[in-house]
Amino acid sequence: MEHRDWLELLRWTLPSLVVILGWSVVSRGNDRRETRKEKRQFLDRTLASVENIRKNAIECLTQGICDDSKKLELAIDPELLRMETSLALLKLKDGKNIVDGKNLRKAVSDNGQYRVAGRKKLDMDHRVLTEINSAAAELSASLEKAYRDTYQRDSAFKFW
Amino acid sequence: MKTMTIFVAKDFSKMPCVRMRNDGKKSGEEFRDDILVPALKSNDKVTVDLDGVLSLGSSFLEEAFGGLVRKGYYTAKELSSKLIVKFQVESYVKETWDYVKAARKEQ
Numbered sequence: 001m002e003h004r005d006w007l008e009l010l011r012w013t014l015p016s017l018v019v020i021l022g023w024s025v026v027s028r029g030n031d032r033r034e035t036r037k038e039k040r041q042f043l044d045r046t047l048a049s050v051e052n053i054r055k056n057a058i059e060c061l062t063q064g065i066c067d068d069s070k071k072l073e074l075a076i077d078p079e080l081l082r083m084e085t086s087l088a089l090l091k092l093k094d095g096k097n098i099v100d101g102k103n104l105r106k107a108v109s110d111n112g113q114y115r116v117a118g119r120k121k122l123d124m125d126h127r128v129l130t131e132i133n134s135a136a137a138e139l140s141a142s143l144e145k146a147y148r149d150t151y152q153r154d155s156a157f158k159f160w
Numbered sequence: 161m162k163t164m165t166i167f168v169a170k171d172f173s174k175m176p177c178v179r180m181r182n183d184g185k186k187s188g189e190e191f192r193d194d195i196l197v198p199a200l201k202s203n204d205k206v207t208v209d210l211d212g213v214l215s216l217g218s219s220f221l222e223e224a225f226g227g228l229v230r231k232g233y234y235t236a237k238e239l240s241s242k243l244i245v246k247f248q249v250e251s252y253v254k255e256t257w258d259y260v261k262a263a264r265k266e267q
Contacts, residue, residue, distance in 0.1 A: 077175055077215030084249050100251040102218075109177060109217035116183040 036151045046086040054136035057108045064121040092146035107135035164203040169212030177217035188223025210247035226259035
């Protein structure tokens with residue numbers, strides 16, 4: 001092949017290569033953005049679930065045993081399980097560990113009051129309620145931090 | 161080797177929650193003493209399958225599994241070779257074994 005033929009070949013192939021390369025970069029970027037968006041939506045639903053559990057648990061425990069508090073218990077239990085399932089799917093890491101809802105679950109369901117026969121209603125400043133509030137706040141904060149560390153750092157530093 | 165699987169949702173309750181019998185129905189104490197301990201005593205290996213439950217209280221898990229060590233039925237080491245805990249959400253399984261490892265036999 002002569003020098004001219006090479007130039008002719010390059011004249012045709014180079015623009016095509018640039019187009020393919022550009023498409024690949026844009027497509028990867030779009031995929032990453034979509035994944036980030038989907039994760040964010042999923043995370044938002046999980047955070048809403050955490051808040052719901054917190055509110056329902058406090059409402060339930062500040063009432064004595066009655067129909068309303070039993071209805072709340074029936075709502076809280078499956079939501080705790082759904083929240084944990086969502087967290088397992090999200091797999092967000094805070095440091096080395098995947099964020100889970102163990103502390104919130106423990107604060108809600110292992111406090112000597114929840115679903116315990118003959119329990120009395122709790123005062124608003126009761127230790128159990130404070131523990132539920134802080135466990136929910138800590139979980140939400142860990143999730144937000146883990147999301148930021150995973151996805152926002154990605155978008156800032158990873159071009160390719 | 162004799163093995164057995166306990167399907168908690170089917171054999172016990174879909175909503176196990178509280179710790180002690182006094183706290184209410186379907187407690188960790190009831191599950192441990194009436195189902196789990198007899199199964200462990202008459203089998204070499206027991207699988208506790210938690211799939212299908214709609215809720216799983218931490219108090220239930222601690223009393224049912226941590227209670228095996230606390231009440232002196234088995235040591236954590238014995239349980240690690242005798243007991244298998246299965247559940248779709250891995251963090252509950254980890255939590256269960258954390259309770260077993262953390263439990264100390266009552267004097």
